[in-house]
Amino acid sequence: MLKNCPLCGKLFADTGAGCCQKCYDAYRNYEVEVKKYVEANPNCSAGDIVKHTGAPLVVASQMIQDGQFAMKGRVSYPCSRCGKLILTGVYCTSCQQKVQEATSNAHRVARENERKYLKKDKQKQKESGLNILKILRGK
Numbered sequence: 001m002l003k004n005c006p007l008c009g010k011l012f013a014d015t016g017a018g019c020c021q022k023c024y025d026a027y028r029n030y031e032v033e034v035k036k037y038v039e040a041n042p043n044c045s046a047g048d049i050v051k052h053t054g055a056p057l058v059v060a061s062q063m064i065q066d067g068q069f070a071m072k073g074r075v076s077y078p079c080s081r082c083g084k085l086i087l088t089g090v091y092c093t094s095c096q097q098k099v100q101e102a103t104s105n106a107h108r109v110a111r112e113n114e115r116k117y118l119k120k121d122k123q124k125q126k127e128s129g130l131n132i133l134k135i136l137r138g139k
């Protein structure tokens, strides 16, 4: 099944990793660095992680979201959408809700446009694809 990589936006065949092979490899490398850093600095923020390991914020956030640091202090980091400091997830509660609505709307629109695709809606489909990426990147 082909998907857009949520990290780099490229099309890839999803085998369960959730992102393309390149980003997955990069993610594994960052994971090691980030873990080391958080072990040495248990009360750091996601911003510190990004600054000191060079890992993209989305990777640091993802690891925190996965609960990988549950035993090590609480790491706060900004909501990917509004910047409010949060402790779990990618978004604060209110953004989470908006993003979920927007994502399911975008998926629904994309599916509808797919059906129309052969008739006329090439441009629209491209646009809704971009919207999904924007949402995934928190823009």
Ligand SMILES: [Zn+2]
Pocket: 005, 006, 007, 008, 009, 010, 019, 020, 021, 022, 023, 024
């Ligand atoms: Zn990628």
Ligand SMILES: [Zn+2]
Pocket: 079, 080, 081, 082, 083, 084, 091, 092, 093, 094, 095, 096
């Ligand atoms: Zn937010």
